[in-house]
Amino acid sequence: MSLFVKWFNIKKHLPNEVKNIQGPYLLLSNHVGFWDPFLIGHLLPRFTHFVSSDAVFRSPILRLFLTGLGTIPKKKGIRDTKVIRDIIGVMRQGEGVGLFPEAVRNWAGKSFPMDPSIVKLIKILKVPVVVAVMKGMHQFNPRWSRKLRRTKVEVSYKILFTPEQVKELSEEELFEALTQAIDHDEVAWQQEHIHPIHSKHKAEEIGHALYVCPECQKLNTFVAKGNDFYCHSCGYYLHINTYGFYEVKSSHQLHFDNIRDWYHWQEKWLINTVSQKFEQDKNIPLLEEQRLNIYRGEGSEEIKLLGEGTAYLYTDRIEICLDEDINPIILPLDQIQSLSAQLHERLEMYYNDTAYRFVGINKGVSALKWEVAVNTLWKKMGQDKKLMAYIPTEILEGEQLLGRE
Known part of the structure; x- marks a missing residue:
């Protein structure tokens, strides 16, 4: 993992309060891609056990690898009391546990809302809460793509709550502070910093995330190759530029120049369409x-x-x-x-x-x-x-x- 971090020039901001933390702790982070737990865990000086969907444990090879790393399985989308007992068991050994309170990797670089039950876990554990925020990870490792891209990536850590604050603050106060600490908008960050993204495959597999054409409003019509993708139904043709923003190459108007706005539009479109047909x-x-x-x-x-x-x-x-x-x-x-x-x-x-x-x-x-x-x-x-x-x-x-x- 050290070679991976060096090769892609990934930067970390690790204050002494986190570097010198003693005893068990809870590590919480925004969630973007496959490499998230390996990266944020590696950059810490102490080993962290991560909670992961039990779906990945169905592969014998991944099960062997993740078990060796002390990964804690959880049934996705189902209330799982066993995972809480497993977390408590790890912390009783004085070790840290990491999880992603969004529960799922986001599709467009904008943090998802968190399940409010995360603060109940924080209250139960009564340990320091460390927050890691990854910036640039959606440009580097978007959920919908198998390919990595060279771009600016940085990970910032801080202690968000001490055990005393966990005890004193209400669940509402804890949830609000955690939401503000983890929230990250990759499109807004990229618009501000304009980091180049070095890849010849920026559009490939984008149909996993974008499934509605905004021009003809048909489903599953995109064909992608290299840095371009188009709708085979109406010919709506787009190019993803060096900075990850969209440019139209056909005679149509540009509906969205970024994945975040397109993603939220199509989500509303599909929900409304399904609701009307119920x-x-x-x-x-x-x-x-x-x-x-x-x-x-x-x-x-x-x-x-x-x-x-x-x-x-x-x-x-x-x-x-x-x-x-x-x-x-x-x-x-x-x-x-x-x-x-x-x-x-x-x-x-x-x-x-x-x-x-x-x-x-x-x-x-x-x-x-x-x-x-x-x-x-x-x-x-x-x-x-x-x-x-x-x-x-x-x-x-x-x-x-x-x-x-």
Whole structure:
């Protein structure tokens, strides 16, 4: 990891109060990409155990690697009391634990809202809270891309709460202070500092994050190569420049010059579209995803390939149709325990403690749109406990989209 940090010239700001911290501590950070825990953990002088989604433990190789690092698994999107016991156990040994209170890696460089339950954990642990804020990580390692880019990256640490402050402050005060400390807007930071991004692949796989064309408002229409991407339906053509901002190369107007604004527009668009269709014929699919590899795993067993197929999202269920099986697998939405986008085009859900995974065979399949659409339906069904914290409640409750900008 030292060679990685040196090669990419990653800078750290580590004050003595953090460098000399003794005993157990809780490390909290914004969350952008795959390398986050390795980077912020490595730059600290003491080893830190990180909490990670149990989905990555389904790979035998990753399970062996992460177990060796003392990683603590957690079921994503499900209340997991075991993970709290595991964290307490690690801290009783005098060691530090790191986690990401946004719970998921953000897609557009803007920090997601945090789950307020994080402050309950802080109150239970009663240890110093260290905050790390990564700047430039979305330009370097965006969630939706497999490729790294050379650009300015820096990580700043500080002690946000002492044990005395944890005891004295209310949960509301702790949550507000933590939100302000971790919040980071990569687009705003890049607009201010204008750091060049050295890459010939800035647009590749962007369809994982951007799934609605703002020109023709069709889904899954982007083709990306190098630093360019275009809509194969209407010809809307964009180039990503040296600084990560968008320039239009077709005769259309430029709707958005950055991923943050586009991301928030499409989120509102999809939520409103799904909401309007909630009362329609329940046999008309809202989403259809063809050419998927379908996997299933019972309990903690390794997830296994069932075969190729197509997945359909209806207003009350998900249907999985395997190419070699005439009988679909039907998963009622009200019985699905959790659903989340994992790495790139991978969608994973729990149904009766069984894990199902969809992986697109074609590049650029967006699992994100499924997560947003299903959360919208759960809100309509009154299943608020399943909702992801990152989707704004006011939009789910019916805020109308008035325009693109």
